Structures are given as C-alpha cells and as structure tokens.
Amino acid sequence: MAEQQHTSMYHVPASQEAVVVRSPEAFLSDIDLARKQALESASDMRSADPMDIDQSRIETSNRIESLLGKSTVAAAETIAPASPEVSFDPTNKDHFVEAGIRVLRMRAAKRDGFDLAA
Amino acid sequence: MSILKKVATLLIGDDNSSSVNWLKMPKKRALKKLTERELLTLESEVGAKLFGPIPKGHRREFFCLDEHTWIWHEERLDEKRKLTTSTVRYEINEHGVLKVQEGARYAYIDGEELQNFGIAIRMYYEQVAREVYSRDPATGESLVQ
Numbered sequence: 001m002a003e004q005q006h007t008s009m010y011h012v013p014a015s016q017e018a019v020v021v022r023s024p025e026a027f028l029s030d031i032d033l034a035r036k037q038a039l040e041s042a043s044d045m046r047s048a049d050p051m052d053i054d055q056s057r058i059e060t061s062n063r064i065e066s067l068l069g070k071s072t073v074a075a076a077e078t079i080a081p082a083s084p085e086v087s088f089d090p091t092n093k094d095h096f097v098e099a100g101i102r103v104l105r106m107r108a109a110k111r112d113g114f115d116l117a118a
Numbered sequence: 119m120s121i122l123k124k125v126a127t128l129l130i131g132d133d134n135s136s137s138v139n140w141l142k143m144p145k146k147r148a149l150k151k152l153t154e155r156e157l158l159t160l161e162s163e164v165g166a167k168l169f170g171p172i173p174k175g176h177r178r179e180f181f182c183l184d185e186h187t188w189i190w191h192e193e194r195l196d197e198k199r200k201l202t203t204s205t206v207r208y209e210i211n212e213h214g215v216l217k218v219q220e221g222a223r224y225a226y227i228d229g230e231e232l233q234n235f236g237i238a239i240r241m242y243y244e245q246v247a248r249e250v251y252s253r254d255p256a257t258g259e260s261l262v263q
Contacts (some may be wrong), residue, residue, distance in 0.1 A: 090236030093210050099243040100185035100210075102258075103161070106251040113151045 160250045165242050180243065186210045190233075198261065 080089050152160075158181055164166035172178050179191040188208040191249045195201055207218040214226040215235060227235060247255035 017135055088234045088240050096210050096239050097185050099239050100182050103175050103182045111154050
C-alpha cells in the first residue's frame, strides 16, 4: 500500500503545471532544442544592436515558456545556463548531491545570519 | 534630550509627543535569523508543491535533510478519519539512490522513478533558491538589491 502511494506521487494529474507532468525525455529534448536555438541566435547577433539582443532574449524566454510551461521556465534557465557545457543530468547522483550541497549552503548562511537577502 | 528626539520634535512640532518609537525598525525585518527547523519547514512547503496539488485532508513534506538524504512524508485521513502516514527516505550513496521505506523495505531506484527524482531535486533547488533564499539558482547571486 505504501509502495503504491509513493509511486503515485510522481503521477501528476494532467492539469498540474509541475515539471513532472512531462516525460523526462520530452523535457530534456525541448530544453536541448531551446538551448541550441538560443546559442544560434546569440551567434548570429554578436555584431547586432544591443537592443536587438535584448529583444532576442525576450523571444528566447517566451519560446522556452511556450515549450515547457510557465512553471518550468526557471528550471530551463538553470538546466541550460550561460555555459552550455554545464548541464543537469536527472540520472546523475553526483548532480543530486551537488544540488543538496547548494541547498545546505544557502540554509546555513541564512541560519547563521550571513545571508540577509531572504 | 537626544538628538533623535530633538529632530523628531522639530519635525513634528509637538514637544509632548515624547515617543519616537515610530522611528524604530519593525521587529519583523529582513535581518531576522531563522532556525534550521524553520528554514526546513519553509523549504518543505515549496518541496511539497512539486508533486502537484495536495488533496484535502493530506499533508505532505519533501525536503533535503542533508546532501545525501531527502525525505518525503505524507499524512492523510482515511474514510474513518484514521490517520495514515508514509515516510520515504532517499539516500544517495556511491551505488545510486537507495529508497528506504517503513518495514525495512529498501531498494535502489532506477528508470523513470530515478529521473523523476532527479528532476524533483532540481526543481526543489531551483524554487527554494528563489522563493526561500531569494537567490538566483544559476549564479547564486542575491535577487534582492
């Protein structure tokens, strides 16, 4: 019974906006596509007017949003950061540990009063 | 009379109004420290929402206990209003992600469950960074100027 309950927590209803609605393959495929298009756009516009580049960023953001859904845009930003070789592998346990370490650092900073931002 | 009080008197023009409490910072200011438990609770509120809406009568928690341990906990009332609980501990070790449940049940997760767990962790980090700690998860920079 407990096994069934736990397994079902990942099966989110279709109306749910959370990222787990999508299959991992589709999710990563969309992100790879958006990243590739963003890199191509950035390459084409290196000599372009800065205002055009800003417009391109907005368009890229809108495209990612339309691809992945509003709630997943933030995740797409971090999975495809400025440095394209840095990516998050949802099956790589080392990346899980790294995410946990980052959480712990933020928590410790806030707990100890070093992080006054939040 | 303190300088502060003199300034207040000049501004207000009322010498009888001796209180300058209105000049003090509110106690619930951003500089307030939070305990680890309070921070975990805030994080867990974010983590619980990653898996969709929480049904009425359910209570869910999902949070990072330490860099190698993640906790998922759910409570619900059944038809007879009896409380049932389920707690799962995910331990990340050199062999993979070990799922530990009540009744000494444990197994390494793989396939879709492993991928979903990984995505949940990433979403947790992303949303906790923004919503609890006001930090950009990609750069770590503060979002509050």
